[in-house]
Amino acid sequence: MRPETRNRLQLAIIALLLLVIAAMAWKFIVAGSVGQGEDGRQALLLEPAERAFILQEMRDFVAGLQQMTEALAREDMAGVAAAARGMGSAMSHQAPAALVAKLPLGFKTLGFGVHRDFDALAADAEDLGDPGHALEQLSQALRKCVACHEIYQIGAPSGRQSGREG
Ligand code: HEC
Structure with a gap:
């Protein structure tokens, strides 16, 4: 040669x-690993254990929001910070790498964004101690919950559409 x-x-x-x-x-x-959902949303194509992981995280969000609003009503800003920290970036670090690889960029941006919002809420609750400001930040974070649910749902890998087995 x-x-x-x-x-x-x-x-x-x-x-x-x-x-x-x-x-x-x-x-x-x-x-990521995405298909067309039955209701027009994008469907994340995940294994059952991965779906369970995400849904568990979602229910942890609801539990965290319950704790946060209870603390807010008492103007207990240390309680607000603790609840927010539980929904912060530390939560997202537990996601398995194989699952993260299946998530499209838009999903990850909204997901990591909502965790960072709660990090900021926790820090401000401690530094400023202002319930009104915390509530404002909470409503901003909730916009990301709404936005993500509008775009994505969870499906099953091809050939195993959820709810249509057999
Ligand atoms: C990055 C995207 C994303 C963000 C941000 C997000 N979710 Fe979700 N959530 C989902 C997806 C996808 C599902 C599954 C929906 C489906 O398959 O129809 C879901 C499901 C849920 C469920 C149902 C859980 C179950 O066990 O069935 C709850 C409750 C929920 N989310 C609450 C929240 C709350 C509260 C927030 C904000 C603090 C939030 N989510 C933020 C994507 C997101």
Whole structure:
């Protein structure tokens, strides 16, 4: 093989590998594993255990909101901060990597965003101790719950549409 030919071949292989890496990065970071839901929303195609993981996190949100509103009504800002911290970024770090790879970028942006909102709420509740400000931040965070539910639902991997087994 002539040196120029070998160089071209090596460049072609490098270009091909870069393409494969870019395609994988796009799939795992941007696209995720998504299909068309029955009600027009995008359906995350997840295994039953992954669906259970997400739904558990959602119910933890509701429990956290209950604690937060109870503390807010008493103007107990340490209680507000504790409830908010429970819904903060520490919560999202428990998500398995295989699940995160299936989540599209829009979902991750809203999901991590809502956790960061609660981090900020916890910090401000401690620093400022202002219930009105906390309530304002809470309503901003809740917008992300609403927005995400409008866009996404959870489906099953292809061939196993949820609720249509057998
Ligand atoms: C990043 C997207 C996203 C965000 C943000 C989000 N959710 Fe969800 N939530 C979902 C998806 C997807 C489902 C499943 C819906 C479906 O399959 O129809 C869900 C389901 C739920 C459920 C049903 C749980 C069950 O066991 O069936 C509750 C309750 C819920 N979310 C509450 C919340 C609350 C409260 C917030 C905000 C604090 C929130 N969610 C933020 C995506 C999100």
